[in-house]
Amino acid sequence: MLRPIRRYQLVVDLALAGLFAVVALPIELRVDPSLSFNGLGTTLVVVAMSGALAVRRLSPGLALGIAWAGAVIQMAFGRTPGYVDLAIFAVLYVTAAYGSRRVFWAGFASVIVGAAVITLYVFLPVFGGGGFSLSSVTTAFAVLIAALFGLGLAWTIGALVRTGVRARETRRAQERAETAAATEAERTRIARDMHDVVAHSLAVVIAQADGARYAAAADPNAATAALGTISATARAALSDVRMLLTQLRHSQADGPQPTLADLEQLYAHVRGAGVDLRVDVDPAPRADPPASVQLAVYRILQEALTNALRHGGDGPVEVSLAWHPDRVELRAVNPAAAARADDQPRGHGLIGMRERAQLVGGTFDAGIDGAAFIVRATLPIGTAA
Structure with a gap:
């Protein structure tokens, strides 16, 4: 061969x-x-x-x-x-x-x-x-040993080289597998971020567009304000999508991720879409939580509020955050539409929220409770004092 x-x-x-x-x-x-x-x-x-x-x-x-x-x-x-x-x-x-x-x-x-x-x-x-003679037996044995040593040394060196080559190939295969796994994990994270950004932004745009269409005849100013919100939301979503696509094209460090400081802008987008959003933070965070927890809180709330825009019924949407020394408890409640009261929202949203919570070691639960759809999450942030 x-x-x-x-x-x-x-x-x-x-x-x-x-x-x-x-x-x-x-x-x-x-x-x-x-x-x-x-x-x-x-x-x-x-x-x-x-x-x-x-x-x-x-x-x-x-x-x-x-x-x-x-x-x-x-x-x-x-x-x-x-x-x-x-x-x-x-x-x-x-x-x-x-x-x-x-x-x-x-x-x-x-x-x-x-x-x-x-x-x-x-x-x-x-x-x-x-x-052969009695005197030559020792010499013959010495020749045999010398031949075994010489021939065996050449074969043994080759066997050692073979072992080194196999070890190097195994190490390279492991490195390739680890690189592929890391790449797949990064693409999954980016896909999850893409879903969060696009789904939330499109929900706000759709809500604003519907509101502007109905209010255009009666109140032109309301239609103008709605179009302004649509423009601002679309620009922000386009910026986020460009950043995520850049990460897909190039192996570089992650771009800036949302933090707790960006929650007010998220609330403003939802309120601008006509949702009666009520936020309660008690107790407030005493220090800056870990960045991973801040990102998880933002993304879970973003998806929960997006579901409220897309699937919720009439009534206020309530968000509560309780920042304890060792954990943060998150709760989002929105009234479920009558047509959907027997069926909770389906798709990648709930899966993404659950993954966000599990990535930081937390728990997640969501479902219909009476006439409301409730999202609950508990995320650890450190050791209790």
């Missing part, structure tokens, strides 16, 4: 293999010129080992097979181990570093089998060795 490697890597491997053949061939020809067929055997062995070097990174399994073929040719011609056999160490390295699972273990098996073959080839008479 061929591995995907870059073109320059293949060119480098081919060039090194060619250089290896050019250097190794004359050296091997001078090792033992008295051997029969020395030129042919040497040439075949050098070609085989050079070929294994050339494809070692492209196909470690093929390189291992070619190296074994070169070793068999070398033994068939009765050649002693030489400089050309150094290519075997490079082949064993790549089998452990870049080979598939089968090639990985085939390289490990080649270490053991290769060490045994080297020992037998050196000492057995059938291969031209001197044979």
Whole structure:
């Protein structure tokens, strides 16, 4: 099986293999010129080992097979181990570093089998060795250990490289997953903010437009005031939407978020739409609450008042805030329209309010209670004194 490697890597491997053949061939020809067929055997062995070097990174399994073929040719011609056999160490390295699972273990098996073959080839008479004797057993054992160490060292280094590459790939995959999760969370937050801004602004615009249409004939001044409110609300919504779209296009810090100081402007928009809004804050906050709590209070109230504009009936809308040392209790009550008294508002609004409360560790509840729709939220703000 061929591995995907870059073109320059293949060119480098081919060039090194060619250089290896050019250097190794004359050296091997001078090792033992008295051997029969020395030129042919040497040439075949050098070609085989050079070929294994050339494809070692492209196909470690093929390189291992070619190296074994070169070793068999070398033994068939009765050649002693030489400089050309150094290519075997490079082949064993790549089998452990870049080979598939089968090639990985085939390289490990080649270490053991290769060490045994080297020992037998050196000492057995059938291969031209001197044979085993009592005095040569220790030497044979030393050769076996040396062959195992040399071949095993090359394979072990490759295995360590393989482990490092796998660890680096795993770390990169985790980083990509964390980045994707963070991006998705940020897009979800922006989508939630977009819903809050657009839904509230459009509700105010619709209410003002309906009021201006009915009042245009009887009171032109009221229609003019309504159009002014529509213009101001639309401009503010457009500014918020532009900021959110900028955050979607660029990885940058969050823009300025609403705080408690912006609640009066929110109340003014709702009152400008013709809603009888009554706000009660008791007790008032003693210090600046955390920014996350301020944002959650603003967004929950914004969505609750938007629902009052879209789904509420005739009558006042009551908002109460109680800022205790360890929590803030929020309550918004609006009269439910008769046509909707048996069905609470549906959509993303309630989900968004519940998520806002849960993000800061609070609780949220909303539903029909008699002839009113009530929104309740309790948000922690610190430890009680």
